[in-house]
Amino acid sequence: MPYKDLRAFLSTLKEAGELVDITRPIALQYDVAKALAKTSAADGPALLFKDTGTAFPLVGGVYGNRRRALIAFEATDETIHERVTRAIDNPVAPVDLVGPAPCQEIVLTGVDIDLTKLPVPTYSPKDGGPYITAGIVVSEDPDTGIPDIxxxxFQLHDATTLGVFSASNHRFGKNMAKAIQRKVPLHGAIVIGVDPMTMFACQVQSGDRSNDWFVAGGLRGAPVELVQATTSTLKVPAHAEFIIEFVVDTDDQRVEGPLGEYTGYYTPASMKPTAKVTAITHRRDAIFQGLLTGKPITENHVLKQIPFEASMLRQLQAQFPSISDMSITSSGGVQTYIVIAMTPRYEGEARHAILATMASNLHPKWVVVVDPDIDIRKSSEVEWAMSFRVKPREDVFVVDRTATAPLDPYTDGGYSSTVGIDATRPFGVEFPDVSEVPDWRTFDLPEIDKG
Ligand SMILES: Cc1cc2nc3c(=O)[nH]c(=O)nc-3n(C[C@H](O)[C@H](O)[C@H](O)COP(=O)(O)O)c2cc1C
Incomplete structure (x- = not known):
C-alpha cells in the first residue's frame, strides 16, 4: 500500500530512526535553517519542530538524503530506476474523494486569512524574507485545462500576499504567461504536506500535455484522491496538511528575493508578480513543512534526482535504445551536468544523443557520453573516460547560445553555451583492452579478508 499522506510517511521515518522531535521552542528566523543545515551535514534525521511559536508544528529535512528518498519509493539503489520507469509507463487516474476532505477541516477566508500565523521559516539573513519552500503548486493550462503540479x-510579503517565481520553461510559468496573454486570471493552490509519491511526481519530466495527477497515481500505484478547492475549480489533494488558494496578480509586482538557491548562490532580488491568497484550508492538527535549499546536496536536489534521471532516461531511450543509464549529478544542481552510458549503434550516435539531451528542458551545460563499462555515478571513472577515450579536438564540441537556467549565476541573460563530450571508444575502431588483473575479487587472501 502506498503512503496515504505525509503523516503516514513520517511515522515510518520515526520507526526507522529517520525523524526526531524537537520539543523545545525554536525560532523560525534562522534557527530552523541552522538545525536543518546541521542535521543535513551530519547525514542525520529529519526534524519535527513541535514548538514553533505558532499553532502548528513544522517538519523539515523529510527528503534530506537519498536513504529517505529510497524509503519513500520503497525501493533500493538497484531497483529504483525500474520502479520509477514502470510507474511512468503505468499512469493511474485520480479520483474524487467521497466524504469530507481532511485538508478542508478548517477553512479560512476573508479577514481570517493570515499567512503570518503559519510557521514559515526565514532561512538566511540575506533572504528577502520568510519563504514557503516545500509547497506544490497546482495550476491549469488556460488553453487546455490540463492540471500541472x-x-x-513563495516569499511571504504580508498576511495575504506572496511573491511568485517561476522559470519561464516551467509549466506554472507557462500557465502564467498564457493567462496574461489571454487576459484571464490564473488561479493556483499551494499544497503543503502530501504523501511522498505526490511530492516526487512534481519532478517527473513528462511534457506539457501530461496530467500530473496520473503521474502521481502511477508512482503511488493507487489513485490520488482529490477535492475541489474552496475558491476556484482547481482540484487539490484531499489528504494534504494545508492548501493555500490564490490568484496571481501581475499588476501588483513587488521585490522578490534574494533566496539561497539550488545552485549554491543567492538569486538577486527583482520585481515579480504576487499571489493574492483567497483561502487557507488545513487539517485540524495540521503539520507545516519546510525545506532547505542551497549549495548541493539539499532536499531540493534529492527531490529532483530520482525522478529526473528515470524520466529523462525514458524520454531519450525512445529514440536511443542504445542508452543504458543516465546520471544527473547533485553537484551540478541536478541540472547542469549529465552523464550518459550508451553503446552507440552507428558512428555519430553518441553525438546525436548529446544534442537531444542538450535540447531537453533541463538546459544542461555539460553532457558527457561514456561506454557502459564506466560507472557513471563515480566521477573518477567518468574522468578516466574523458582522459583516455577522448581526443578533445574531435570529441568535444560547444553549442553556443543555448537556453540556460534563469537562476544560474554565471550566464549571459537567458542563454549560455553547452559542452558535449563523446567519451565513448571510437566507433568501429580497434581500441586497447582495459588492463585488469583477472579473478582478483574472488582470490583467497585471509590476511586482509574480514571475519
Ligand atoms: C524544492 C524545490 C523548489 C523549486 N522551486 C522552484 C521555483 O521557485 N521556481 C521554478 O521555476 N522552479 C522551481 N523548482 C523546479 C521545478 O519544480 C521543477 O523543475 C519542475 O520539474 C518544473 O515543472 P515542469 O517540469 O512541470 O515544468 C523547484 C524544485 C524543487 C525540488
Missing amino acids: GNYR
Missing part, C-alpha cells in the same frame, strides 16, 4: 518557492 510542481514545486515553487
Whole structure:
C-alpha cells in the first residue's frame, strides 16, 4: 500500500530512526535553517519542530538524503530506476474523494486569512524574507485545462500576499504567461504536506500535455484522491496538511528575493508578480513543512534526482535504445551536468544523443557520453573516460547560445553555451583492452579478508 499522506510517511521515518522531535521552542528566523543545515551535514534525521511559536508544528529535512528518498519509493539503489520507469509507463487516474476532505477541516477566508500565523521559516539573513519552500503548486493550462503540479518557492510579503517565481520553461510559468496573454486570471493552490509519491511526481519530466495527477497515481500505484478547492475549480489533494488558494496578480509586482538557491548562490532580488491568497484550508492538527535549499546536496536536489534521471532516461531511450543509464549529478544542481552510458549503434550516435539531451528542458551545460563499462555515478571513472577515450579536438564540441537556467549565476541573460563530450571508444575502431588483473575479487587472501 502506498503512503496515504505525509503523516503516514513520517511515522515510518520515526520507526526507522529517520525523524526526531524537537520539543523545545525554536525560532523560525534562522534557527530552523541552522538545525536543518546541521542535521543535513551530519547525514542525520529529519526534524519535527513541535514548538514553533505558532499553532502548528513544522517538519523539515523529510527528503534530506537519498536513504529517505529510497524509503519513500520503497525501493533500493538497484531497483529504483525500474520502479520509477514502470510507474511512468503505468499512469493511474485520480479520483474524487467521497466524504469530507481532511485538508478542508478548517477553512479560512476573508479577514481570517493570515499567512503570518503559519510557521514559515526565514532561512538566511540575506533572504528577502520568510519563504514557503516545500509547497506544490497546482495550476491549469488556460488553453487546455490540463492540471500541472510542481514545486515553487513563495516569499511571504504580508498576511495575504506572496511573491511568485517561476522559470519561464516551467509549466506554472507557462500557465502564467498564457493567462496574461489571454487576459484571464490564473488561479493556483499551494499544497503543503502530501504523501511522498505526490511530492516526487512534481519532478517527473513528462511534457506539457501530461496530467500530473496520473503521474502521481502511477508512482503511488493507487489513485490520488482529490477535492475541489474552496475558491476556484482547481482540484487539490484531499489528504494534504494545508492548501493555500490564490490568484496571481501581475499588476501588483513587488521585490522578490534574494533566496539561497539550488545552485549554491543567492538569486538577486527583482520585481515579480504576487499571489493574492483567497483561502487557507488545513487539517485540524495540521503539520507545516519546510525545506532547505542551497549549495548541493539539499532536499531540493534529492527531490529532483530520482525522478529526473528515470524520466529523462525514458524520454531519450525512445529514440536511443542504445542508452543504458543516465546520471544527473547533485553537484551540478541536478541540472547542469549529465552523464550518459550508451553503446552507440552507428558512428555519430553518441553525438546525436548529446544534442537531444542538450535540447531537453533541463538546459544542461555539460553532457558527457561514456561506454557502459564506466560507472557513471563515480566521477573518477567518468574522468578516466574523458582522459583516455577522448581526443578533445574531435570529441568535444560547444553549442553556443543555448537556453540556460534563469537562476544560474554565471550566464549571459537567458542563454549560455553547452559542452558535449563523446567519451565513448571510437566507433568501429580497434581500441586497447582495459588492463585488469583477472579473478582478483574472488582470490583467497585471509590476511586482509574480514571475519
Ligand atoms: C524544492 C524545490 C523548489 C523549486 N522551486 C522552484 C521555483 O521557485 N521556481 C521554478 O521555476 N522552479 C522551481 N523548482 C523546479 C521545478 O519544480 C521543477 O523543475 C519542475 O520539474 C518544473 O515543472 P515542469 O517540469 O512541470 O515544468 C523547484 C524544485 C524543487 C525540488
